[in-house]
Amino acid sequence: MQDRPTTVELLAAVRDFVTRDVVPTLDARRQFHARVAANVLAIVERELRDGDAQLREEWTRLRTLCAVAADRDGGPHDVDDDVPPADPATLRAAVVALNADLAARIRAGDADHGSFRAAVLHHLRATTDDKLRIANPGYLEEASR
Amino acid sequence: MTAAELSERLASYLTRATGGAVAIAGLRQLPGGASRETWAFEAMLAGEPQPRRLVLRRDPGPTSVDSDRAHEFQILRAARASGVPVPEVYWLGDDPEALGARFFIMEYVAGETLARRLLRDAEYQHARGVMTAQLGAILARIHALDTTVQGLDFLAAPRAGRGAAQTEVERYEQLYRGLAPEPHPVIELALRWLETHLPAPGRETLVHGDFRIGNVLFDADGVRAILDWELAHRGDPLEDLGWMCVKAWRFGGPLPVGGVGERDELFAAYEQAGGGAVDPAAVHFWELFGNMKWAVICIAQARTFLDGGVASLELASLGRRTAEVEHELMRLID
Numbered sequence A: 001m002q003d004r005p006t007t008v009e010l011l012a013a014v015r016d017f018v019t020r021d022v023v024p025t026l027d028a029r030r031q032f033h034a035r036v037a038a039n040v041l042a043i044v045e046r047e048l049r050d051g052d053a054q055l056r057e058e059w060t061r062l063r064t065l066c067a068v069a070a071d072r073d074g075g076p077h078d079v080d081d082d083v084p085p086a087d088p089a090t091l092r093a094a095v096v097a098l099n100a101d102l103a104a105r106i107r108a109g110d111a112d113h114g115s116f117r118a119a120v121l122h123h124l125r126a127t128t129d130d131k132l133r134i135a136n137p138g139y140l141e142e143a144s145r
Numbered sequence B: 001m002t003a004a005e006l007s008e009r010l011a012s013y014l015t016r017a018t019g020g021a022v023a024i025a026g027l028r029q030l031p032g033g034a035s036r037e038t039w040a041f042e043a044m045l046a047g048e049p050q051p052r053r054l055v056l057r058r059d060p061g062p063t064s065v066d067s068d069r070a071h072e073f074q075i076l077r078a079a080r081a082s083g084v085p086v087p088e089v090y091w092l093g094d095d096p097e098a099l100g101a102r103f104f105i106m107e108y109v110a111g112e113t114l115a116r117r118l119l120r121d122a123e124y125q126h127a128r129g130v131m132t133a134q135l136g137a138i139l140a141r142i143h144a145l146d147t148t149v150q151g152l153d154f155l156a157a158p159r160a161g162r163g164a165a166q167t168e169v170e171r172y173e174q175l176y177r178g179l180a181p182e183p184h185p186v187i188e189l190a191l192r193w194l195e196t197h198l199p200a201p202g203r204e205t206l207v208h209g210d211f212r213i214g215n216v217l218f219d220a221d222g223v224r225a226i227l228d229w230e231l232a233h234r235g236d237p238l239e240d241l242g243w244m245c246v247k248a249w250r251f252g253g254p255l256p257v258g259g260v261g262e263r264d265e266l267f268a269a270y271e272q273a274g275g276g277a278v279d280p281a282a283v284h285f286w287e288l289f290g291n292m293k294w295a296v297i298c299i300a301q302a303r304t305f306l307d308g309g310v311a312s313l314e315l316a317s318l319g320r321r322t323a324e325v326e327h328e329l330m331r332l333i334d
Helices: A007-025 A028-073 A088-107 A114-135 A137-144 B003-018 B069-081 B115-120 B122-144 B164-179 B185-196 B238-244 B263-272 B280-306 B313-332
Strands: B022-029 B037-045 B052-058 B089-093 B103-107 B205-207 B216-219 B222-226 B233-235
Touching: A007 A028, A028 A088, A028 A114, A028 B313, A088 B185, A114 A137, A114 B185, A114 B313, A137 B313, B003 B022, B003 B037, B003 B089, B052 B069, B069 B089, B069 B103, B115 B122, B122 B205, B122 B216, B122 B222, B122 B238, B122 B263, B164 B185, B164 B233, B164 B280, B185 B280, B185 B313, B238 B263, B238 B280, B263 B280, B280 B313
Parallel strands: none
Antiparallel strands: B022 B037, B037 B052, B052 B103, B089 B103, B205 B233, B216 B222
């Protein structure tokens, strides 16, 4: 185990250094880019903190959607005792594959109306909210007002 | 290429182009512009009493979105001839060897383009009040420009047998499918919505293609010039009205038209200036289209970074801005 500061704490320290010490010394164009850099660090901090939990929840929602779609198709499904993959890379690959499946269903018109559409809209609203909680929480706060 | 080197090459290009000795001073890069570079400088031309303030527009290197300085040069010339406020263009650099990339040189028009200044600075309080009506009237003039008379036949036009809306949706769908490194169910949902809500084909006109705050040069009196014509094409004029209302171009401002105006005011000014009747439902289609297009452009810019073409943190961070646009798409889709 590594000693404190943690990854998130180290990133926050770098971000403070960029914002407080570096930005004031730069010309306008570089100030803009340094602020972009500080913002990218803030995104990484939030993703390190909440990214894995979000990805597991997205995986679970997508599996539930698959079950709804399979119900509609009349096909068999068995997702009740599923748990998301423990390995982060495997989990990410699984979510990409599930999203590709959902994208194909939307493209085929499966989500044009009815209860599946409602379920898809609900899932995608939850997903875009989560993405913003990491990419730009201020935007989400503003949009929810 | 360093600024000093660029300044030197610029001087020798202008010396060749004007046939007299030219001295360059004060070359500086203007902020913004992920898809092309903009430089301001002063040129002392032989036989002229004072230095001219000029602007250089130059491609930064290979990009994912089509851009062609020669076409932009010709559109700017035609727009100016038709009374659209744009900078006067002077020289087109056909030889990319001269400055390391394609470029043209135009008049420097004084003014501001930064949205946050427009939205917040006391200096622009009057501009905020008059801008929406000015933009509506200018758009009417852009859409009245006869592209066949003006020699703009290179402009992309709707595909035969398809309307302007279908052509544009298919164009960005194709771009999305070719570029997105990962599946985006929200963009898929938006594409499906657009395909099933295509407006009836109407007028076909010149479309600016990137008519928004950020590409509008303004001062205390409002609009001074319309910039960035590189996405111009032939199509549905309402596309420009919808794009103007896309949330990203409000820059945090409270109102739908560039953060400073109401849709009704924009539409009324457009109609009064002879732009033709505005169907708000069709503009809504184009606003949703505009958000889809902006999401695809964010992905394309991030892809340019991912492919190693341009090592830009700004391009990289645009990949994560896609989330904002997807959120807005989910708000607009019913």
